[in-house]
Amino acid sequence: xxxxxxxxxRPGINTTFQDKGRDHLYHIGxxxxxxxxxxxxxxxxxxxxxxxxxxxIEFAYQGPHIKYSGEKINCAIxxxxxxxxxxxDTEIExxxxxxxxxxxxDEINIISTNKSVYGYLALGGEFDLKFQWNSCxxxxxxxxxSNDGKKLDxxxxxxxxxxNSNKDIKKTNYINTKIENxxxxxxxxxxxxxxxxxxxxxxxxxxxSKLSDRMGMRLEGPKIDNIVNTNIKSEGxxxxxxxxxxxxxxxxxLSDHGTIGGYPKIGVVASVDYDRLVQMSPGSKIKFxxxxxxxxxxxxxxxxxxxxxxxxxx
Amino acid sequence: MIKNxxxxxxxxxxxxxxxxxxxxxNSQVIKYFKTIKEKKFEGINNLTPSYNKLIxxxxxxxxxxxxxxxxxxxxxAEESIDINSKKLEIPVCCHxxxxxxxxxxxxxxxxSREKILENFLNKEYFCYMTGxxxxxxxxxxxxENMRAQxxxxxxxxxxxxxxxxxxxxxxxxxxxxxxxWNILGNTPLDVFDSSKEDKPNLINPGDTVIFKEITLDQxxxxxx
Numbered sequence: 001x002x003x004x005x006x007x008x009x010r011p012g013i014n015t016t017f018q019d020k021g022r023d024h025l026y027h028i029g030x031x032x033x034x035x036x037x038x039x040x041x042x043x044x045x046x047x048x049x050x051x052x053x054x055x056x057i058e059f060a061y062q063g064p065h066i067k068y069s070g071e072k073i074n075c076a077i078x079x080x081x082x083x084x085x086x087x088x089d090t091e092i093e094x095x096x097x098x099x100x101x102x103x104x105x106d107e108i109n110i111i112s113t114n115k116s117v118y119g120y121l122a123l124g125g126e127f128d129l130k131f132q133w134n135s136c137x138x139x140x141x142x143x144x145x146s147n148d149g150k151k152l153d154x155x156x157x158x159x160x161x162x163x164n165s166n167k168d169i170k171k172t173n174y175i176n177t178k179i180e181n182x183x184x185x186x187x188x189x190x191x192x193x194x195x196x197x198x199x200x201x202x203x204x205x206x207x208x209s210k211l212s213d214r215m216g217m218r219l220e221g222p223k224i225d226n227i228v229n230t231n232i233k234s235e236g237x238x239x240x241x242x243x244x245x246x247x248x249x250x251x252x253x254l255s256d257h258g259t260i261g262g263y264p265k266i267g268v269v270a271s272v273d274y275d276r277l278v279q280m281s282p283g284s285k286i287k288f289x290x291x292x293x294x295x296x297x298x299x300x301x302x303x304x305x306x307x308x309x310x311x312x313x314x
Numbered sequence: 315m316i317k318n319x320x321x322x323x324x325x326x327x328x329x330x331x332x333x334x335x336x337x338x339x340n341s342q343v344i345k346y347f348k349t350i351k352e353k354k355f356e357g358i359n360n361l362t363p364s365y366n367k368l369i370x371x372x373x374x375x376x377x378x379x380x381x382x383x384x385x386x387x388x389x390x391a392e393e394s395i396d397i398n399s400k401k402l403e404i405p406v407c408c409h410x411x412x413x414x415x416x417x418x419x420x421x422x423x424x425x426s427r428e429k430i431l432e433n434f435l436n437k438e439y440f441c442y443m444t445g446x447x448x449x450x451x452x453x454x455x456x457x458e459n460m461r462a463q464x465x466x467x468x469x470x471x472x473x474x475x476x477x478x479x480x481x482x483x484x485x486x487x488x489x490x491x492x493x494x495w496n497i498l499g500n501t502p503l504d505v506f507d508s509s510k511e512d513k514p515n516l517i518n519p520g521d522t523v524i525f526k527e528i529t530l531d532q533x534x535x536x537x538x
Contacts, residue, residue: 024361025360026360026361026369026371027363027443027519028518029445029446029447029449029506030448032360132508141447142508143489185323185324187322188328233333233364233365233367234365236362236367236368238322238360238369238371240323241323258445258446259446260362260364260443260446265322270323271325271374293379297378300374
């Protein structure tokens with residue numbers, strides 16, 4: 001039995017282990033999964049001197065309250081998160097993007113994400129987790145991944161296999177920027193929609209609905225009118241696809257999405273905006289802006305360079 | 315043959331093989347799928363074959379639309395003629411405990427329960443694709459007089475193992491999930507097993523499936 005472990009005092013709303021996700025499985029119906037906000041996932045690992053593809057704890061809205069037992073270890077939280085660290089006789093308010101050293105008996109209480117959805121807790125070491133298809137990412141719908149594919153529960157104990165010997169404290173000044181417009185590329189069924197419907201899609205505001213999770217983000221707003229067919233023959237999906245079913249309300253496919261679907265695709269979110277899209281909480285307003293493929297590719301390259309830059313400065 | 319290649323967003327290729335749903339077009343899709351999968355092109359991270367489309371998604375950090383399109387256009391999918399398909403018998407129990415939508419099907423199809431089962435069982439169905447949820451096979455084609463629309467309001471929970479129909483297709487719910495297909499029976503077989511990482515799916519695209527009826531007793535005592 002490992003002597004270094006976490007105990008879950010309060011699990012939070014949707015707390016899971018995530019890593020880089022799993023690929024080459026869409027054809028059997030298994031989605032990518034992995035950390036929703038990839039940039040914040042990578043930064044969390046870098047802040048605690050982990051390999052960048054290590055497993056972290058992802059939480060949504062209210063996070064977990066955990067107690068640590070074992071030898072000294074570093075921890076860091078990324079995202080826009082309110083949390084505290086309780087040591088023997090003090091409790092400090094924690095800052096995101098800064099690593100802390102915790103020791104036997106210390107507690108981390110992640111109260112909530114602030115006007116955003118996902119946050120990440122990384123520990124400087126390696127959790128003892130089951131891997132399925134080279135990933136420990138938990139997919140709660142298919143019960144795939146570590147922890148029997150289930151979200152973390154109260155009273156659970158999570159062992160660490162290894163603690164990093166590099167315990168340097170790290171800090172960075174990253175700020176999560178919000179964007180007003182989500183850039184999209186025209187979908188393969190764009191012409192299924194009326195001229196009025198297309199105009200609504202690009203000009204009107206949509207609201208993120210409460211019925212959003214790791215599988216998809218449902219939007220509410222003016223209805224987008226379909227003039228051809230509200231069903232297509234089921235075909236493959238990727239994350240970021242915006243489907244419009246018969247009721248006229250768009251649904252954006254997110255990391256745990258069903259691998260095939262039969263609703264017309266009006267657009268696809270550009271990869272550059274995916275990390276920021278997933279952080280939009282229920283009630284947030286979304287406006288779509290059309291870009292072409294070559295601009296989308298260039299913007300992603302710049303975003304990726306910026307991510308690498310941020311990581312290299314930590 | 316691929317009729318047209320376009321982009322689905324900035325990280326996937328949309329290969330269109332036509333609009334019809336039939337075995338011959340789908341076999342083409344599966345041939346391309348198997349050929350590309352075997353060749354392991356750097357940067358391609360997923361392939362999703364469906365009735366008449368193949369979606370190829372890639373890591374935008376490693377490659378881009380132009381490169382993958384160029385690669386796919388120059389593939390000779392005829393090389394791999396062997397789609398390596400199996401013939402499988404799936405036991406299904408259509409006892410009233412399981413056939414939740416039999417009354418609805420009787421009404422829509424204007425056929426008796428006996429006739430519906432006779433039309434459905436002991437026939438060969440082709441697996442066009444798997445997905446939506448892990449391992450779910452899309453099988454076809456049902457007889458013309460067996461085609462019903464989805465439920466108006468999908469069920470929040472369809473039991474694991476449910477064998478269900480919609481339009482010209484049958485499928486099997488590999489685990490409990492929401493769903494709107496007409497449920498006719500239930501199989502005790504594990505059609506998806508995540509502990510078998512190399513072969514989690516019992517049924518794969520290109521396979522042929524025959525449903526064989528079993529009684530409730532046989533269902534309860536079923537032992538793989």
